[in-house]
Amino acid sequence: MTTPPTPGIPQESRAPVDDLDYRNAPGTRIHLRARQRSADATVWGRLALHLPGFLTSLLVVAGAGMLLEAWLGPPAWLPASLWLCSGALVFHRPSERFLARHFFGLQHPLPAELATLAPVWREVTARAGIDGARYELWIEESDGLNALAAAGHIVAVTRRALEQLPTGQLAAVLAHELGHHTRGHTWSGLLTWWYALPGRLAWRGLAAGTVRLVRVTSGFSYPVAVVLVLLLGWLAFATLTATYGLPLLLLALPYLTAAVGRRAELRADAHAAVLGFGPMLAQVLHGVLAEEAKGGADGTGRLSRLLASHPDHRTRLHHLQRHLRQTPGTPQGGHPLG
Known part of the structure; x- marks a missing residue:
């Protein structure tokens, strides 16, 4: 099967479309799942890891509300209530579009780009039994072979990946991102970041203020600075004693959160493999590995790997092997993978 040239995309940079078996062309009856979203482990x-951060942020916002009530008069519960309700903006389409443009730096696909992207997305979502019209496709101006899923309905691919x-490989990448959406990774990630933000900002402000205070006092008198440091140390020790050392768990939070993020990536890979795109996804990962080897990319250190939100490509390929060895079955959408 040949493909006519698409305006706006160089023909020599575009691969043929006959490497993907389109079984769900427009007009084909598609069986949609009754449950379009879920939440995996x-x-x-x-959510459990970020519960302490959420409670800290709630205390910060509540404290700000009490100060606001004392100064200006509005009820103290109003800021906290508005902040709690603001999480719903994750699924608010205009808010998502604002995030896509101004936070993630994404662009709407041009008609020629959408003509290439939309049929692949339709095939991926049809195999999964998902209503693809619920999601919005975006383009990221990047020379990397990458894609992203965010908020409640954002799915984006880089221009290089599209071109x-x-x-088949583009479909595998999109199936991976669809897995993030249907398994709840996107909304939970954005919500935990948003609800932990006030506490994180307050902690950074407190730390910066403490350092500045110590520097200022040391400029006047070193004994005063020493007394201040000892006082702060005593307060920290008293806090740890009163809370049975629970704040020390916050030191491990970045590592635990990164570990959960890596597991989510592997689950999204499994989602793509179950839909029949495992071999294509493996080809993408092998291609990225070849580029890294050609560019002489150095391996990251142990600490960097522990803090990485994505597993390395060799780990992803290792976990994909068990799905590639399995006999393809019938996806939840009701279409055989064959």
Whole structure:
């Protein structure tokens, strides 16, 4: 099967479309799942890990509300209530579009780009039994072979991935991102970041203020600075004693959160493999590995790997092998993978 040239995308950079078996062309009856979204173990793990941060942020916002009430008069519960309700903006389409443009730096696909992207997305979502019209496709101006899923309905691919990946591999990348959405990784990740933000900002402000205070006092008198440091140390020790050392768990939080994020990536890979895109996804990972080897990319250190939100490509390929060895079955959408 040949493909006519698409305006706006160089023909020599586009792969043929005959590497993907389109079984769900427009007009084909598609069986949609009754439950379009779920929440897997990584979602509940992420929410549990961020519960202390959420409670800290709630205290910060509540304290700000009491100060606001004392100064200006509005009820103290109003800021906390508005902040709690603001999480719903994750699924608010205009808010998502604002995030896509101004936070993630994404762009709407041009008609020629959408003509290439939309049929692949339709095939991926049809195999999964998902209503693809619920999601919005975006383009990221990047020279990396990458894609992202965010908020409640954002799915984006880089321009290089759109122009250079064969459609089967592009479908595998999109199936991976769809897995993030249907398993709840995107909304839980954004919500935990948002609800932990006030506490994180307050902690950074307190730390910066403490350092500045110590520097200022040391400029006047070193004994005063020493007394201040000892006082702060005593307060920290008293806090740890009163809370049975629970704040020390916050030191491990970045590592635990990164571990949960890596597990979520592997689950999204499994989602793509179950839909029949495992071999294509493996080809994408092998291609990225070849580029890294050609560019002489150095391996990251142990600490960097522990803090990485994504597993390395060799680990992802290792976990994909068990799905590649399995006999393809019938996805939840009702279409055989064959």
